[in-house]
Amino acid sequence: MTDQPKPSLELLIAAPRGFCAGVDRAIQIVELAIEKYGAPVYVRHEIVHNRFVVDSLRDKGAVFVDHLDEVPDGVPVVFSAHGVPKAVPAKAAERGLSYLDATCPLVSKVHRQAERLVAAGRHIVFIGHAGHPEVIGTFGQVPEGDMTLVETVEDVWTISVPDDQNVAFLTQTTLSVDDTAAIVSALQARFPAVQAPRPDDICYATTNRQTAVKAIASACDLMLVIGAPNSSNSVRLVEVAEREGTRAKLIQRAAELDFGWFADVRTLGITAGASAPEILVREVVDAIAQRFDVHEREVETNRETIAFKLPRGLEAA
Template identity: 60%
Template sequence: MSLTSVKPPLTIRLCGPRGFCAGVDRAIQIVVLALKEFGAPVYVRHEIVHNRYVVEGLEAKGAIFVEELDEIPAEHRKQPVVFSAHGVPKSVPADAAGRNLFYLDATCPLVSKVHKQAMRHNRLGRHVVLIGHAGHPEVIGTMGQLPDGAVSLIETVADVEAYEPADPDNLGFVTQTTLSVDDTAGVIKRLHERFPNLTAPAADSICYATTNRQEAVKQAAAGCDLFLIVGAPNSSNSKRLVEVASRAGAKTSLLVQRAAEIDWSQMADVRTVGLSAGASAPEVIVNEIIEAFRARFDARVELADTVEENENFLVNRELRHVPLTTADMAFVNGE
C-alpha cells in the first residue's frame, strides 16, 4: 500500500445514552402494532416523531400521515388514527369523537405529565407560565389542555423581563420536555426573581432523556474538532444538543439527518469527532455515519457513556396482546 492511500487517524466519541427514548419507542411501537392488529391504512396525525427515516419506514408499512383529521377519507373512518408523541390539544380527541373516529393516543407519558401539571396549576387558580418554543407541537398540545388565555408562553429571559401578568402573585410554571437544561434554568431563575411567589411543578418538566443526552454531549464535547448530532431540523431536543456541544467546547457542531449530508471536503484537519443522536433518531443512522467515517479514516470508536437508561412505557391497552416479531422489534428500536 502506498503512503498516499493510508487513511488518516480519527477518534469518534460515541455518546451514550443517545437516540430513541422510551416515549419515542412507545409511539413507533403503537403505529406498528396498530398496523398488525387493524391492517393498513393506519392514519397518524402529524409526524409520529420528528424523523423522516422513521416516518418513511412507517409509510412503507401502510401508515398515512395527515396534519388534520378532516384529511381522513370517509371510507377509512373505521381505521385507527394515532396521535403523535408530542401530544395534542384537547380539541383534537374531541374532534375525533365527533367524527366517530377510533383513535390511539401515542402522547409520551412524560408530556402527559406536563399536561397534568399545567391543569393542576389551573385547578388551583394559578395562571400557567409555559416555558417553551412557540409553534412546537408539544407547546401547542400543552397550551391546548387549558382554556384560551389561561397559559402564557415564555421563550427567553427577555420574555420574562417583558412579561406583565394580571396577578403576579398567583403564577405556576411548567416547561416543554425537550428544552436546553441550562437555558431553561436561567429563565426559571429570572422568573423567580421577578415573581417570588411563582409555584414550580410537582416534578421537573424537562424529561430524563433530554437531560441525559445533553449531559453526555456536554461531557464529551471538549477537545472535539467536530460534533455531529443525528436528528431532524424540526426536532427540538436534537437542536438543543447541537447548542450544548458548541457551548461545551466542540470547535464545530452540526445537525445531520444522514451521512450523505456530511461535507467531507471540510474534514482534512478533523481528528476527534463527537457523535450523538436526538431522541427521535434511529441507531441505524448513527451506524451509517460511523461506517462513512471508517470508509475515509482509520476510525477508532471511543464510548462516552454517562448513565444507563432502562425506562419502558406500556402501549395502549387495546394493543398489548399483539405480538411483535424480531423484525418488528428491530424497526421499533431503530436498528
C-alpha cells in the same frame, strides 16, 4: 503501488443517545395498530420528528396527515408523541373515529399538571418554543388566556399576568437544560411566589443526552448530531456542543456528511437526538470509516432503563 493509508480519526460516541422510551413507544403503537387493524392507519402529525422513521412507517402502511379533517371515516388514527390539544380527541370521538394516543407519558404528565394548576386558580407561564407541536398540545389542555408562553429570559420581563402572587411555571420537555435554568431564575426574580413543577418537566432523555454531549464535546474538534432540523431536542444538542466551544453540525443521514468539515479533525464526537434510530448512527460511522482509520469509543454518562406501557388493547396485538 500501494494505497495511501487512511488518516487516523478518534471517534467518541455519546451514550445515552438516540431513541428514548417515549419515541420507542410511539413507533410501536403505530406498528401494532397496523398489525391489528391492517393498513392504512392514519397518523396526525409526524409520529416523531425523524424522516427515516416516518418513511419506514409509511412503507408499512401509515398515512401521515396534518389535520384530523384529512382522516377518512372508519379508519384508526394515532396522535403523535408530542401530544395534541384536547379538542383533537374530542373531535375524533364526535366523528366516531377510533384513535390511539401515542403522546409521550412525560408530556401527558405536563398536560395533567397544567389542568390541575388552572383548576387551582393559578396562571401558568409556559417555557417553550412557539409553534412546536408539544407547545400547541399543552396550550390546548387549558382554556385560552390561562397560559402565557415565554421563550427567552427577556420575555420574562415583558409578560403580564393577572396576579403576580398566583403564578406557576411549566416547561416543554425537550429544552436546553442551561437555557431553561436561566429563564427559571428570571421567573423567580420577577415572581418570587412562582410555583415550580415537581419534578422538573425537562424529560430524563433530553437531560441525559445533553449531559452526554457535555462529557465529550470539549475533547472533540467537531461534533456531529444525527437528528432532524425540526427536532427540538436534536437542535439543543448542537447548541450544547457549541457552548462547550466545539464546532457542531446537525445531519439527518450519512449522505449529508461534508468531508470538508473534517480538515484538522483528529477527534470526532457523535450523538443522536431522541427520535433518531441507532441504524443511522451506524450508517454515519460506516461512511466515515471508508475515509478514515476509525478508533471508536463509547462514552457512557448514564444508563437508561425506562420503558413505558402500551395503551390497553394494543399490548396483545
